[in-house]
Amino acid sequence: MRLTYLLKSLADLFSPACCPVCGCHLNDGEKGLCLQCHLEMPRLRFSADGKMPEVEQLFTGCQIVTHAVSCFAYSRQSRYAEILKDLKYHHAPQAALHLARGFAEELKKRGYFDGVDEIIPVPLHRSKLKKRGYNQSLLIAQVLAEVAQIPVGEGLKAIKPHATQTAKDTEERHRNVGDVFRASRMEGRHVLLVDDVITTGATLTACCDALQAAGAASVKIVSLAFAGALNY
Numbered sequence: 017m018r019l020t021y022l023l024k025s026l027a028d029l030f031s032p033a034c035c036p037v038c039g040c041h042l043n044d045g046e047k048g049l050c051l052q053c054h055l056e057m058p059r060l061r062f063s064a065d066g067k068m069p070e071v072e073q074l075f076t077g078c079q080i081v082t083h084a085v086s087c088f089a090y091s092r093q094s095r096y097a098e099i100l101k102d103l104k105y106h107h108a109p110q111a112a113l114h115l116a117r118g119f120a121e122e123l124k125k126r127g128y129f130d131g132v133d134e135i136i137p138v139p140l141h142r143s144k145l146k147k148r149g150y151n152q153s154l155l156i157a158q159v160l161a162e163v164a165q166i167p168v169g170e171g172l173k174a175i176k177p178h179a180t181q182t183a184k185d186t187e188e189r190h191r192n193v194g195d196v197f198r199a200s201r202m203e204g205r206h207v208l209l210v211d212d213v214i215t216t217g218a219t220l221t222a223c224c225d226a227l228q229a230a231g232a233a234s235v236k237i238v239s240l241a242f243a244g245a246l247n248y
């Protein structure tokens with residue numbers, strides 16, 4: 017895993033970076049994605065009150081969640097799915113983190129980070145962390161933390177491994193993650209919870225339940241991509 021990462025880093029030094037969406041070489045000044053793919057990206061829009069109802073509606077059963085937003089709409093068939101694959105499986109988070117930074121700056125302007133005490137990534141169980149080598153949600157959380165000037169918290173743990181979400185129906189997914197997470201030292205804390213992709217919301221809901229059980233006062237959710245939107 018580490019060798020792959022090293023080789024990729026070396027390759028990046030000697031060859032120009034490519035847009036993960038269309039494969040073209042990036043020009044000077046283009047970061048993460050080429051300009052065209054940036055412009056055509058299926059961004060999710062904020063409503064007039066600064067919210068994203070289509071994301072939030074997944075968490076209506078979660079009293080502790082006050083807001084939930086995502087940067088762009090995603091489906092596994094979409095060419096933009098490459099950004100997530102690079103982040104998650106290929107040790108190539110550049111495009112995802114560039115988008116995360118831009119989204120974080122937009123959220124900061126909108127006051128989304130106001131009142132937040134700590135930024136917490138959806139944790140990976142240690143067995144998965146060992147296999148993958150890093151937690152992709154932590155990478156996004158670190159970018160948000162840098163922009164927002166709010167610390168990353170480590171009070172949420174995955175105490176059991178849980179199966180990949182993609183191959184299960186909604187009810188099964190909720191059962192699958194029901195008692196996976198545990199939080200500590202959250203009394204009165206206002207938390208910003210970070211994930212790479214929201215699909216059914218089951219994983220994040222389980223995290224919110226754990227945060228609430230540990231005494232957290234509120235949760236705002238941020239993800240890079242949202243798989244629940246139609247027409248993408």
Ligand SMILES: [Zn+2]
Nearest residue numbers: 035038050053
């Ligand atoms: Zn492109």
